[in-house]
Amino acid sequence: MADEADLAQAQLERELERAIAAARGIERTQAPPRGICPDCGAKLEAHRLKYGYCVPCVEIREARMRWR
Numbered sequence: 001m002a003d004e005a006d007l008a009q010a011q012l013e014r015e016l017e018r019a020i021a022a023a024r025g026i027e028r029t030q031a032p033p034r035g036i037c038p039d040c041g042a043k044l045e046a047h048r049l050k051y052g053y054c055v056p057c058v059e060i061r062e063a064r065m066r067w068r
Contacts, residue, residue, distance in 0.1 A: 036043055039057040048054060053061070 034044070034052055035049070037052075037054040037057050039053060039060075042054050044052075044054060051058065
């Protein structure tokens with residue numbers, strides 16, 4: 001099982017790879033829109049597909065970001 005330091009290192013490596021790819025002009029391929037919210041599993045309305053999350057879950061995520 002990975003500890004927090006290993007997970008943080010893996011995240012840093014992914015971010016670095018994305019930054020290098022962006023600097024080189026390599027665009028990341030976008031996955032097709034999901035039909036369900038990954039946080040709660042609710043089916044997404046058509047207007048929420050491009051965001052990938054339902055409104056209640058986005059509100060929770062935004063609240064968490066404000067309190068960090």
